[in-house]
Amino acid sequence: xxxxxxxxPPQEERANRYRKFDGTKPKKKRKRPGAGAQxxxxxxxxxxxxxxxxxxxxPVVKAPPWEWPIGAYxxxxxxxxxxxxxxxxxxxxxxxxxxxxxxxxxxxxxAGGSVFLVLDLGRPERLxxxxxxxxxxxxxxxGSWILGSFAxxxxxxxxxxxxxxxxxxxxxxxxxxxxxxxxxxxxGVVAGVLGGPLAGYTAVLLGNTSNPTWNDAKKHLAYVFVxxxxxxxxxxxxVFTPVEHAGPARALGMAAAASxxxxxxxxxxxxxxxxxxxxxxGKPGKLMKASEYLIAAGGVGTAVAxxxxxxxxxxxxxxxxxxxxxxxxxxxxxxxxxxxxxxATTIEPQKRRAARKRAQEGLAHSVVTSKH
Numbered sequence: 001x002x003x004x005x006x007x008x009p010p011q012e013e014r015a016n017r018y019r020k021f022d023g024t025k026p027k028k029k030r031k032r033p034g035a036g037a038q039x040x041x042x043x044x045x046x047x048x049x050x051x052x053x054x055x056x057x058x059p060v061v062k063a064p065p066w067e068w069p070i071g072a073y074x075x076x077x078x079x080x081x082x083x084x085x086x087x088x089x090x091x092x093x094x095x096x097x098x099x100x101x102x103x104x105x106x107x108x109x110x111a112g113g114s115v116f117l118v119l120d121l122g123r124p125e126r127l128x129x130x131x132x133x134x135x136x137x138x139x140x141x142x143g144s145w146i147l148g149s150f151a152x153x154x155x156x157x158x159x160x161x162x163x164x165x166x167x168x169x170x171x172x173x174x175x176x177x178x179x180x181x182x183x184x185x186x187x188g189v190v191a192g193v194l195g196g197p198l199a200g201y202t203a204v205l206l207g208n209t210s211n212p213t214w215n216d217a218k219k220h221l222a223y224v225f226v227x228x229x230x231x232x233x234x235x236x237x238x239v240f241t242p243v244e245h246a247g248p249a250r251a252l253g254m255a256a257a258a259s260x261x262x263x264x265x266x267x268x269x270x271x272x273x274x275x276x277x278x279x280x281x282g283k284p285g286k287l288m289k290a291s292e293y294l295i296a297a298g299g300v301g302t303a304v305a306x307x308x309x310x311x312x313x314x315x316x317x318x319x320x321x322x323x324x325x326x327x328x329x330x331x332x333x334x335x336x337x338x339x340x341x342x343x344a345t346t347i348e349p350q351k352r353r354a355a356r357k358r359a360q361e362g363l364a365h366s367v368v369t370s371k372h
Contacts, residue, residue, distance in 0.1 A: 060346040061210050064336055069120040074202050074329040075232065076113035077147070078225060079322070080106045081199030082233025084154055088192030089248060091157075091185065097245040098237060099188075100161045105236050106191060107158035110151040110198075117147075139205040143198075150198050153190040160184035199229035206336065212346045213339035214332075216275040220267035221332070227263050228325040230256035231295060235321030238302070243311045250306045250314070253321055257299025260328070261292065272349040274342075278335040287331030294324030 087102035118124050130144035160180050163170045168177065203225040207218025214221070234253035238246050268276050279288050301317030304310070339345045 059340045060343045061212060061340045063340045064209070064211060066120060066333065066337075068330075069116040071326075071330040071333045072116040073113045073120070074225075074333060075326045076109045076116065077202055078199045078229030078325065078329065079232040079236060080109035080113060080150070080154070081195040081197075082229040082231075083109060083236060084150070084188075084191040084195035084198075085230075086233050086237055086249060086252060087157065088188055088195075091188050093248075095245055095248065098241050098248060100165065101240040102233070102237050102249075103154070103157040103161045103188065104165075105233070105240065106195070107151065107154040109236075110147070110154055114147065114151065139201060139208050143201040143205055146194055146197050146201055150191055150194040153187045153194065156180060156187035157184045157191065196226070200226045206332070209336075211336045211339060212349065213271075213275045213278050214336045216271045216349065217267050217332075220263060220270060223263040224260065224267055224328065224332075227256050227260035228328045231260055231298065231321040232325035234302075235298060235318035235325070238305075238314045238318030239322075243305070243309055243314050246314060247306070249318075250302050253302040253317070254299055254306070257295050257302070257321065260295050260324070261299075264288075264292070264328070272352070274345045274348045275339065277342075277345070278338040279331065282334075282338055284331045284335035284338055287327045287334065291324045291327035291331055294320045294327060298324055 083102045083106035087099055087106055090096075090098035090102055114127070118127050121127055127144075130141065131148060133141065134145055135141040159170075161184075163172065163177065163180070172180070200222045203218075203222040206214040207221050209215060217224075230252055234249045234256055237249035238253060241249060268279060271279075278284050298317045298320035301313055301320060305314040305317050
């Protein structure tokens with residue numbers, strides 16, 4: 001017996017220390033298979049295979065709060081901007097019937113778009129709050145000032161044309177009528193200059209968000225929206241202008257139809273496989289497909305109307321172009337809303353970009369980040 005054995009408790013006493021309170025002996029822990037293996041060949045997996053679906057049951061990107069009034073605002077904003085550009089050209093070439101219809105359409109569409117914007121915001125004062133500051137880096141701030149300045153400038157030519165259309169029956173003093181006639185021309189030029197930015201700034205606004213579909217389409221979305229705006233403006237002019245004076249509108253309509261179809265195709269071909277899916281499936285897919293058919297039919301009908309000078313065909317083709325433009329705006333809007341419902345739309349393109357970056361920098365086994 002060593003000198004330390006006298007300090008050890010007897011074997012029976014040591015065993016009793018580890019008995020449960022009910023007197024039973026605790027079960028021995030079973031050693032898991034492969035424990036202690038140094039080569040890792042027999043180690044068990046500590047976590048099961050899983051497939052990423054969402055983050056705690058939530059979408060990766062927050063869904064946009066916009067609803068159908070914003071779709072109407074997108075369409076009317078394009079229509080008003082394109083009409084102002086067409087009105088400036090008609091005024092410069094002394095095409096009074098075309099200038100009258102496009103000037104009135106420019107202001108009416110801008111006013112209607114403002115109403116839908118207020119409807120989405122909930123309270124009119126929220127629209128006024130957008131003019132408290134001017135921030136160059138904010139598409140929303142810049143767009144608000146473009147809309148306000150455009151509507152102010154477009155109101156003068158529209159009021160002048162409405163006064164002429166009613167044979168000066170509007171309750172205006174003589175000096176006001178004279179001043180209005182003098183200001184209509186310069187104000188129309190200002191509206192024409194602002195028409196292009198008004199028609200395209202909403203594309204920049206959508207592309208500047210974190211929405212995967214809108215953000216992936218931002219390099220080409222402005223071309224799609226400007227082409228769509230031109231189609232809507234030319235279509236509206238064809239509906240409300242006598243056929244003998246609507247030649248410039250028909251020429252713009254044919255060019256806009258070809259440009260819209262080509263720009264949309266190029267945009268979709270340059271998008272990631274996951275982000276382009278919302279543009280082809282569900283409600284947005286139906287809207288985009290309807291837009292394609294309506295724009296194509298409107299373009300062909302416009303060409304035939306230009307050759308035959310048919311008033312009926314001109315009106316039908318104009319309505320088709322307007323409807324196609326509206327479907328494009330609503331289709332893109334709803335595609336963004338649908339895109340955030342599938343986490344793969346956000347995750348998979350990011351993983352692909354990260355893998356390309358690792359391959360380019362020779363870091364195939366390293367973890368790197370990829371800018372969105």
